[in-house]
Amino acid sequence: xxxxxxxxxxxxxxxxxxxxxxxxxxxxxxxxxxxxxxxxxxxxxxxxxxxxxxxxxxxxxxxxxxxxxxxxxxxxxxxxxxxxxxxxxxxxxxxxxxxxxxxxxxxxxxxxxxxxxxxxxxxxxxxxxxxxxxxxxxxxxxxxxxxxxxxxxxxxxxxxxxxxxxxxxxxxxxxxxxxxxxxxxxxxxxxxxxxxxxxxxxxxxxxxxxxxxxxxxxxxxxxxxxxxxxxxxxxxxxxxxxxxxxxxxxxxxxxxxxxxxxxxxxxxxxxxxxxxxxxxxxxxxxxxxxxxxxxxxxxxxxxxxxxxxxxxxxxxxxxxxxxxxxxxxxxxxxxxxxxxx
Numbered sequence: 001x002x003x004x005x006x007x008x009x010x011x012x013x014x015x016x017x018x019x020x021x022x023x024x025x026x027x028x029x030x031x032x033x034x035x036x037x038x039x040x041x042x043x044x045x046x047x048x049x050x051x052x053x054x055x056x057x058x059x060x061x062x063x064x065x066x067x068x069x070x071x072x073x074x075x076x077x078x079x080x081x082x083x084x085x086x087x088x089x090x091x092x093x094x095x096x097x098x099x100x101x102x103x104x105x106x107x108x109x110x111x112x113x114x115x116x117x118x119x120x121x122x123x124x125x126x127x128x129x130x131x132x133x134x135x136x137x138x139x140x141x142x143x144x145x146x147x148x149x150x151x152x153x154x155x156x157x158x159x160x161x162x163x164x165x166x167x168x169x170x171x172x173x174x175x176x177x178x179x180x181x182x183x184x185x186x187x188x189x190x191x192x193x194x195x196x197x198x199x200x201x202x203x204x205x206x207x208x209x210x211x212x213x214x215x216x217x218x219x220x221x222x223x224x225x226x227x228x229x230x231x232x233x234x235x236x237x238x239x240x241x242x243x244x245x246x247x248x249x250x251x252x253x254x255x256x257x258x259x260x261x262x263x264x265x266x267x268x269x270x271x272x273x274x275x276x277x278x279x280x281x282x283x284x285x286x287x288x289x290x291x292x293x294x295x296x297x298x299x300x301x302x303x304x305x306x307x308x309x310x311x312x313x314x315x316x317x318x319x320x321x322x323x324x325x326x327x328x329x330x331x332x333x334x335x336x337x338x339x340x341x
Contacts, residue, residue: 001026001034004078006064006114007089008041011193012130014048016086016237017041021054028083029126029181030247042067042077043089064089065105068113078117084126084244087114092200093134093160093296100159107163115170119179126181128243129171131256133188133229134161137299149305150258157299158201172254183243184256188231188304191269192327194334201296205230208266209273209324212284215336221290224267227302231261232323235316242312250312260316261304262323272320276328 003020007013017039020026027033040058041047051057060067060077067077078085089110096103111129118125137157138144145152156162168184175182193206204220205228211218231239239259243251251257274282306314317323328335 001028001036001083002038002040003036003083004040004042004085006042006085006087006110008039008059009043009045009047010088011195012190012233012236013041013043013086013088014051015233016088016240017047017051017057019237019241021051021056026084026241027245029245030250034083040077064110065113068110068117078121078125084128085114085118086128086130086240086244087111088130088240090130090164091160092198092203093132093158094201094203095199096160096163097158097201097296098199103159103163107160108166111167112170115174115180119174124178124181126183126244127171127174128183128185128240129167130240131164131168131184131186132161133186133258133261133300133304134158135165135168135186135256136301137161138301139299144301147303147305148258148301150255150308158296168256175254181248182254183246183251184254185239185243186256186258187236187239188229188259188261190233190236191230191323193233194327194331201293202228204293205266205269208269208285209327210334212273212281213277213327213335215284217284217286219286219288219290220266220270221288221293222266222297223289223294224265224270224287226266226294226298227263228266228297229261229263229300229302229304230317230320230323231259232317232326234326235260235314239309239314242314246312252308257308257312258304258306260306260309260314261302262317262320263302263304264320269320272324276321276324 025033042060091106135154171182189202191205192209197203208220
């Protein structure tokens with residue numbers, strides 16, 4: 001089996017690749033497990049050194065639109081015997097709101113180019129598309145229900161959410177036509193992400209934990225009572241893999257599934273940090289409001305009933321304490337002595 005991961009040099013893409021390499025095999029769409037022969041990481045950046053050193057990793061560095069539009073480049077990326085493509089590459093929410101053309105090119109044009117490339121194979125590869133809870137948005141004209149489920153009508157309120165919903169619909173229609181086997185998966189906000197802040201409006205939901213643990217001040221631009229839907233990196237990767245493994249009967253409708261979410265608030269996150277690392281660390285959070293971020297984040301839902309994901313055996317994280325614990329376990333080098341537990 002050969003696998004393609006777009007956005008493969010990013011945090012989630014690299015983590016997914018590491019997990020697949022560690023497992024060594026994958027059961028695709030309910031079939032018997034197959035040995036993973038290679039994983040192609042497609043990104044604008046080179047993969048991390050540990051992945052680049054693995055003989056099963058192929059790296060294709062470049063712009064997705066160009067790669068999928070040019071036949072010569074396409075041959076480097078998707079081959080007829082590639083069984084599955086995880087499409088994670090995307091411009092993030094804050095970037096898309098600031099630069100409309102960037103978002104359309106990265107999130108709509110590149111997705112359609114990828115799907116057209118898959119169609120040209122005539123082998124019906126499986127495509128797992130990483131969508132987002134940002135397809136749901138609250139507005140005075142069309143308020144969100146108290147609980148979001150798999151049948152709730154998406155009403156995105158920003159460019160990123162609209163672009164992700166367009167991607168879902170493209171994947172669903174290419175699947176309906178038999179060009180691909182489509183798996184639309186709506187990811188929750190992932191916390192706690194290691195590394196540096198990115199351009200996502202939700203980036204602070206990792207930064208307000210990550211930076212204080214490293215001894216630096218961090219902004220939390222929303223009020224303490226702002227409710228959010230979170231998922232750990234580990235549970236997010238589990239959802240992506242399970243989407244690939246589910247049989248057509250298990251998966252059901254072509255519409256997207258919502259991954260399970262832990263509902264918490266910014267204040268509860270800060271309290272959990274204080275419990276784990278102490279008051280001095282939690283006091284490094286700067287609670288200065290940012291109206292632009294508040295407007296985006298508070299339009300997203302916080303309470304998710306992920307029935308379809310639950311039927312696939314996927315469950316939310318038990319608590320935000322557990323999410324911090326996962327980060328501490330996996331990123332000990334990024335934590336200052338004063339914050340160690």
